[in-house]
Amino acid sequence: MVVEAGHFALVLALALALVQAVVPFWGAQTGDGQLMSVARPAALVIFGLVAVAFAALMYAHVVSDFSLVNVFENSHSAKPLVYKISGVWGNHEGSMILWVFILALFGALVALFGRGMPDQLRANALAAQGFLAATFILFILLTSNPFARLVPAPIEGRDLNPILQDPGLAIHPPLLYLGYVGFSIAFSFAVAALVDGRIDAAWARWVRPWVLTAWIFLTLGIAMGSYWAYYTLGWGGFWFWDPVENASLMPWLAGTALLHSATVMEKRDALKVWTIFLAILAFSLSLLGTFLVRSGVLTSVHAFASDPTRGIFILAILVLFIGGSLTLYAWRGPRLKPGGIFAPVSREGALVLNNLLLTTACLTVFVGTLYPLALEALTKDKISVGPPFYALTFGPVALVLLCALPFGPSLAWKRGELLGVAQRLSVAAAAALAIALLIVSLRRHGPILAPLGVGVAVFIILGSLIDIGGRVVKRGASLSVTWSRAIGLPRSIWGTAAAHVGLGVTVLGLAATVWGVELIVTARAGNTFDLGPYQVTIADVASREGPNYRETYAEAIVRSGGVIVAHVEPAKRFFSSRQTSTTQAGIVTLGLGQVYISLGDANADGTMAVRLYWKPLVTLIWIGAMIMAFGGALSLSDRRMRIGVARRAVTARQLPQPAE
Amino acid sequence: MTRKGRRLALIGSAVGLMALAVGLILFALKDNIVFFYAPAELAEKGVQPGTRLRIGGLVKQGTVERAPGKPISFTVTDNVKDVAVTYDGLLPDLFREGQGVVVEGVLETKDTFRADSVLAKHDETYMPREVADALKKQGLWRGGTAQNGPPTTQSQGSP
Structure with a gap:
């Protein structure tokens, strides 16, 4: 019953999406405000309907309703609840529903927050959005229906692909x-602008x-x-x-x-x-x-x-x-x-x-x-x-x-001064060069990519910090003045600097991969291996049962100069319902680097193939990405980015016009 | 610079950069692509030893040998020709005898191959698409179409 309601909601959403694709567009062409105003409620209701369909499918997965082909093929009653939920989009049909759900969500957000923009632009953009939604819902209903039934209903499902039984599935897709x-919004607005001319x-x-x-x-x-x-x-x-x-x-x-x-x-x-x-x-x-x-x-x-x-x-x-x-x-x-044309040496040019x-x-x-x-x-x-x-x-x-990259934010709009910027960045460039040369002299025979990457990363990070410093610190100003200048700086400038620093951090992590240590060994319990600055002992190898798998795991001890710094448990899991195995690497973060251990196959003589890695600074790759995203969020929170402000700016600009 | 001059400079630099990129791409494509062959094709084409290749086929039953301290060896077959493969590293989770595999590495002699990566890249019928196509071409395909859930794992040895 719930499932049929979800299916029906999806069909209704299709019909309404067609309305949203045609009526507001027609209204914008003929200048009919009433037709244009159909777009907003339509977008909101479509979101509600797709949400119902999505929730219905999720319900079927959670209660393990194997009368659905989709649930039967991708779920198992013994599967942990979190994977029953995330397993909704761990398959083709479900992932398309998630796609359409997010599309409808963005459409609804535009309808809610798009009050300040001209009616025609909004109507056309939402019409384009409706067209997208209609096409993809049609695709789901015709070729990938997640609500298809199976008669007679099987007793047990085939389980989710074991590789996907991971918390990553709940977050990544x-x-x-x-x-x-999200880029569909930019697309719809671009189409609306083109239609509008x-x-x-x-x-x-x-x-x-x-x-x-x-x-x-x-x-x-x-x-x-x-x-x-x-x-x-x-x-x-x-x-x-x-x-x-x-x-x-x-x-x-x-x-x-x-x-x-x-x-x-x-x-x-x-x-x-x-x-x-x-x-x-x-x-x-x-x-x-x-x-x-x-x-x-x-x-x-x-x-x-x-x-x-x-x-x-x-x-x-x-x-x-x-x-x-x-x-x-x-x-x-x-x-x-x-638009206008501008000088090559300027922020625009950069x-x-x-x-x-x-x-x-x-x-x-x-x-x-x-x-x-x-x-x-x-x-x-x-x-x-x-x-x-x-x-x-x-x-x-x-x-x-x-x-x-570092030159861009330092250049002024309209007409920049390359010499002045180069002067300001010279400190960063000198530091980057010094560090790169130091690395070359320390590791004479290492690949050239590492010092180059580190140098570039340092240049970007320092360059961004110098740019911010130049805006905040003025010679002779007291600490409180500097503080208030820092506070007064628009958040988008902080955001830009943070995003660029994040990119530099990621590059640093990428460059450091060159210094990683990799060992492939045949080990038995009790063996110890040198791994970069650490010693790793495989203390024990044993087996145990999980909820829907059986695993062989090793207890590994990581020491640094005789002192135990970490215990790691790499494992190999075997899922009987799909007859497949997965590798669970044992990873421990030490400082910014990671020790990474994964198990291979057991040999006839009781030894086991094991891969050991020391990966210095590897976490910086993902930390950098998070800093980039944080910079983006900071920029998004800027006052000028708020849509209400944009509206006020527009009305302010439109006001003088009648006086002409 | 005049308005027109600036615009021309902008377009000129854009075109220049794109041309440079296309040049790089063509140069890189000349030397850095790796061809895929089934064992029978490999024999047919007379590929020179020392060439970097991908070879795909089935892991022949009973040929996988693991000895401590030595590279793993196995035979890849398309039921017409065999290629002996050695590989120093961990095999991916989905590697099995009798099932499909793709190996990448260097051809050492006419029919021995040193792999530096083993890809068990396939759907749940344990058949990589390339291998399935190659077997179909040899007329050895025994039906069975994939429906869902193709997992991928990949494994690389130390170079």
Whole structure:
């Protein structure tokens, strides 16, 4: 009964989404305020209906209603409750429901908080949003219905893929989807602006908070996914340049570019047509990611189903939205009034460079991801493109971007002074160079990448701090004056600095991977191994039962100079319902580094293959991402970002007009 | 600089940067792609030893040998030709005899291969897509279509 209610709610949501796609759009075209005002309640009710459908599916999973194909195939009565809940989106159908749920959530938020913007813009944007919702709900209902029944109902389910039975499943997909789908708002507003044929700085002010929100979640989602892969795959890697990962990196790069170009548009009324393009690009790449991951084109843990009809349907959606929006862009884009042009050496100029480099980096990832697929389709040759490709293409572009980064925030708007900025940054550059040279002299034969990476990271971190320092500290000012200047500084400036420091911290963590120690040993209980600055003893190996698995685990003791610093318990779990095993790496964080131990197979003579890693500073990779997201949140909390302020600014600007 | 000049400079630098990126990409694609072959294709194409490759097929029953202190060895087969593979490292969770596997590494002689990573990258029928395609091409595919839940694990040895 609950399940049928959920199914029915989803069908109703489809009907209403169609209304939302057509009626407000028609109203905006004819200038009919009543038709336009349909958009807001429609968006709110659609959210309610999709929430009912989502809750119904969650209920079915929680009570283990195996009469649902979806629950039968992906759940088990003995599965812990947290995985019954997160298992809702641990499968194709459920993850699409989550996608639509977040889409509807964003639509409802625009309807709630979009009061300040012009009626036509809001109506068109919500219509575009409704069109998106209708298409994806249709996709769910036609090809991936999670509410399909099974007769007769089986007694027990097939259980969730053991790799997904992890707390990461509860966090990673929702964060990532909030990021992916969050860009749909920027997309809808871009489409609305193109339909309207009008765009101004206020547009950027409305869209930027949504872009920033999506960016924060996408940053966290990617970092979380990377950490999940790191601890679950058992060999200590955190980024594999796998197409599925690239699918999330591409919208992040485009979204980061959009974030920066929207600033130029807001402040200087320039780069308007380009910003619209980036808004379309960011969401198109999110859709492409959904297609790559969900269509079964790639085999990976993310590809739940390889049903060809779904792939074709998603491909059709892709062509419809990307093709449609780009056609609209080509047709209406030239009609938009282009913005001003500016001096190359200025904040705007620096942000243009940022945009060029980010889109170029995005292009390299795009080619690396899609070239093998295209080649296979055309010539049947199967190839793979691995880390060496990205080191040669993405690497140099990223390096130039990182080196240029500290100059951006220090340059003034309109006309910057490169010499003055270089002078201010010289301290940071000198410190970075000194540290890099020190590392080279200490480790003469190490790879060059490590001192280079550390140097760049130090330059970014110090450069950002110097920029803030320059704004806050004035010579001769008392401490209290400095304090009040720091408080008075707009939060968006603090946010920018924090995000850039976060990036520097991540780069530092990446550079330090070079100094990691890796050991693959055959061990038996009692053996001790030297691992970087630590000694690891495998004290005991034993077995025990878990709720729906059986595990072999080792008790490992980590010592530093004879003193015990940690106990670690790596394990290997065997899930009988799916006849698969997973590796549970034993990880302990010591300072900023980690000792990482994972178990391999047992040999005939009672020894066991064990992998031991010492990973110095590795946690900085994810700490840096969290600092970046924090910077984004700080910027989002800036007074000027609040939508109400944007409204007041608009009315203030519109007031003088009647007097003309 | 005039307005037009500035705009041209902007467009020029953008085009220059893109051209540079495309150049880098083409250069990298020339040397850094890895081809995938099934054992029979490998014999057919006459690939030179020393080439970096991916080979996919089934792990032949009863060929996996683990001896302490020595690399793991096993045979990858497509039921037409065999390739002997050695690998120094931990095997992924989903590695099994009789099931699909993809190994990446360097061809040492005509039919021996030193792998530095083993990918048991497949769906629940334990068949990597590349391997399934290769077997279909050889006419050895025994049906069974994947429906859901393909897990991936990957493993890399020390280089």
